[in-house]
Amino acid sequence: MDSRARHILALERRGLLRGALGLSALAAIQPAAAQAPAPGPGLGFRRWPFTLGVASGEPAPDGVVIWTRLAPEPLAPLGGMPAAAMEVGWEVAEDPRFVRIVQRGTALARPELGFSLHVEVAGLAPARPYWYRFRAGREASPVGRTRTAPAPDAAPARLRLVNAGCQHLEHGFFTAWRHVAEEEELDLVFHYGDYIYEYRGVQPGQPSWGPAVRTHEGDEIHTLDDYRRRYAQYRLDPDLAAAHAAHPFLVSFDDHEVDNNWAGMISEEDGGARFPVAVPPEVFALRMQAAFQAWWEHMPLGRDALPRGPAIAAHRRIPWGRLADIHVLDTRQYRDDQPCGDGVVRPCDAVARPEAQMLGAAQERWLLDGMASSGATWQVLAQQVVLMRREFPGGTLSMDKWDAYPAARTRLLAGIRERNVTGAVVLSGDVHNAWAGDVRLDPTDERSPVVATEFVASSISSGGDGSEANANTPEILRRNPHLRFFNNRRGYCLHDATAERMEVTFRALPHVTRAGAPREDRGRFVVEAGKPGVQQGG
């Protein structure tokens, strides 16, 4: 089977062709302000260039970033575009039919950036929905819906957000994203990371991809072209595309956007017992640069987040009026290396090192200062790896989590307590199951004060169908009395905050290896404003 036939079959498999044909009706929209040059004869594309959909993100009171990428052949180098810049029109309207268009313009899709577009729309009104679309040549994109943040001095009635991540394309269907797309009155989605897994996925000669085809996981990706192709595979998924088109995203990254368990400038191949041949940091830096560029190209991010060499500015603060400040953290770039290897082990002496860094000194100060001066009811720490202590049978801890950086955790928690910050809610993921718990200043002392509340979202698909519990769950909950909830189904976490309380619902799916799973709730909890700690919800 040639690559085109393979591509078409794969599109059919994941339902994209149906979507694309339906959307071609949108081609009747008015031409964009500028008549852009296009590949092929005249202004037409030989194939529809919006195969990767649309997205929005970084909501502010007066604007939002809208995103697309031209890719008529999404799995080909440069998405099948000729290597010349192309002007693309965009429009933002107050209604889904684009009767009341409030902004329009053109932007340049450049080959250097994989023909991605990141339009920083400004001049919008706060706290309301908008609809957007793009036009290239004669082709129109799908319509996306987004929402601006409340004005800085406003007291919004609520903030309703989803925390989700860990989407292994080969482990299951992205049905959870379809359910996210259909969540009502959602303000935004926080994606904590593991948006891709750094494996090739589709192997040459394979007829398709998806849960039926397990990836050969040892075969990692390294180059910009590799990472671009991987993001394109993901964005062809109709459920993920629907979630992006339905809600603005606030995106972060964890390890698999670059390399499993990377830390600072240190690759997983770190010269330790599992990988005796280390990748030198200056070589790993080139891989980081490629990975960050591809991540930026495919995410609804602004120019501020453009990578500079192997570094990217990803921690930032999104205010939600006087109700909440969302602090998006970066727990990968500035951490020191995992102290006793990357695995789940009995802690070695190095775990207790006083100089442990998870956020790095500058981000740690930025976070604590930001929380202290905020004044908002909720301080949402939107981050990646589990903050709470999770002691496993045999007294082991996972070295890739905050558990391997206890000095850094204590500095953060003591800083929260010293500043009288009472609304800290920690969002995390990474472990492919759902947890809720009380974050105590000293996690080994049940009398120690609770200074924050943590909710760990399960994975979208990583790990396959899962189960309600594991054989060792009772023992883990017994060893860690601050852990109040565990579930091992796939899904995501819904947070609904008002000035009085935050309701948290763990959305779960009974299966992901077959399509079409219903949405089922597994656990509802409440946090009262000013009183950190998990309470049972109704």
Ligand SMILES: [Fe+2]
């Ligand atoms: Fe993951």
